[in-house]
Amino acid sequence: MAxxxxxxVRLDPVEPDGGPRRRTTGGARAAIIVGVVLVIVAAxxxxxxxxxxxxxxxxxxxxxxxxxxxxxxxxxxxxxxGVSALWQAATGRMDEMVATAxxxxxxxxxxxxxxxxxxxxxxxxxxxxxxxxxxxxxxxxVDAIAESQAIDGGLTLGDGTVSYSDELDILGLTVGFAVTxxxxxxxxxVLLTPVAAELQAGFATLDASDLVDRVLGGEPFPVCVADRxxxxxxxxxxxxxxDGATVRLEASGLPIAEDTLATTGTCG
Numbered sequence: 405m406a407x408x409x410x411x412x413v414r415l416d417p418v419e420p421d422g423g424p425r426r427r428t429t430g431g432a433r434a435a436i437i438v439g440v441v442l443v444i445v446a447a448x449x450x451x452x453x454x455x456x457x458x459x460x461x462x463x464x465x466x467x468x469x470x471x472x473x474x475x476x477x478x479x480x481x482x483x484x485x486g487v488s489a490l491w492q493a494a495t496g497r498m499d500e501m502v503a504t505a506x507x508x509x510x511x512x513x514x515x516x517x518x519x520x521x522x523x524x525x526x527x528x529x530x531x532x533x534x535x536x537x538x539x540x541x542x543x544x545x546v547d548a549i550a551e552s553q554a555i556d557g558g559l560t561l562g563d564g565t566v567s568y569s570d571e572l573d574i575l576g577l578t579v580g581f582a583v584t585x586x587x588x589x590x591x592x593x594v595l596l597t598p599v600a601a602e603l604q605a606g607f608a609t610l611d612a613s614d615l616v617d618r619v620l621g622g623e624p625f626p627v628c629v630a631d632r633x634x635x636x637x638x639x640x641x642x643x644x645x646x647d648g649a650t651v652r653l654e655a656s657g658l659p660i661a662e663d664t665l666a667t668t669g670t671c672g
Contacts, residue, residue, distance in 0.1 A: 460489055468503060473666045478508035498524040513548045516540040525660055532658045537637075542648040561646050565599065580604040581612070585625070589639040589652070592630035592669060630669035634658075637669075 465482040472478075486492055486499040503519045516539065523533025541549070543561055550559050560567040562584070569582040581603050585596040601612040629639060633653070641652035658664060 460484055460493065464501065465503070475511040476508065478505045480505045480508075493526065496526050497530075498526065513541065513545045515545065528660050530660050532660065533656070535655045535658055536640075537653040537655075538650060539653070540648060540650040543646070546649055561644050561649065563646065564644055566596075566644060577605060587642045587644060588624065589642045590626070591638040592628060592633070592671075594627045594629055594639065594642065595624035596627060597624040628671035631671050633669055634664060635667045635669045 461482045461484055464484075465480045468480045468482070469478075481504050483502045483504075484492070484498055484500075485502065489498075492498045499522065501521045501524050503521075505515075505517045508515045508517050517537065518539075519535060519537045521532050521535040525531065546559055546561060558569050560569070565584050565586055567582055567584040569580065571578055571580045573579075582601065583598055584600040585598045588595040588597065603610045603612045633639070634655075636658055637653050637655045639651060640654040641650075643650045643652075
């Protein structure tokens with residue numbers, strides 16, 4: 405028997421808790437897909453950039469290690485700085501590269517060196533726009549350097565000063581002396597300005613500072629270092645402490661060539 409309209413119970417559709425269900429339009433779905441694709445592409449670009457930068461840095465480090473001058477050994481780490489290493493490679497020039505060698509051996513002397521180069525061409529035959537280098541040695545390394553240069557006396561490092569002491573045989577009398585000077589960087593040379601001097605004979609010690617001033621006329625004593633630096637590299641600063649010494653070097657227009665580091669300047 406069919407039920408009448410009065411007996412029929414109507415059920416209203418139940419809406420989900422979040423309110424009425426919204427349908428995703430075709431445009432919204434396309435926007436979501438495009439957004440996902442862009443995220444994937446961006447991730448791939450970051451991956452390629454990271455891998456490419458790492459490969460380039462290792463390749464440059466290997467090239468530097470192969471071209472180190474005779475008597476210089478050590479591991480070199482290279483960082484390519486800038487927004488995109490791939491874009492810089494495409495232009496044929498790196499904006500900024502930093503090479504560090506914390507345990508570089510230079511003729512048996514351990515040196516902590518950092519070189520920062522700006523405008524580095526990727527092809528041989530070009531020139532680096534500008535380069536800065538910082539090299540630090542401890543007191544033991546300073547003594548080793550002095551010994552390698554046949555400096556018989558002793559060197560003592562102070563706060564901004566270097567002292568040299570030795571002995572002389574004058575008419576059968578052994579006379580000891582010590583000179584303390586402040587070093588200053590001056591391009592292709594180091595200027596040593598004496599600040600104290602002493603003579604010692606037997607148990608007597610004499611202040612000889614005035615004598616040194618008269619001999620030098622109050623001018624610093626120049627020591628040429630051009631023949632110990634690559635051609636085109638100049639000394640920009642010297643910092644001395646009792647624990648060691650740090651020198652800063654600068655160069656502009658340094659050519660990218662195999663013999664660049666091995667070719668030194670000359671002292672006139």
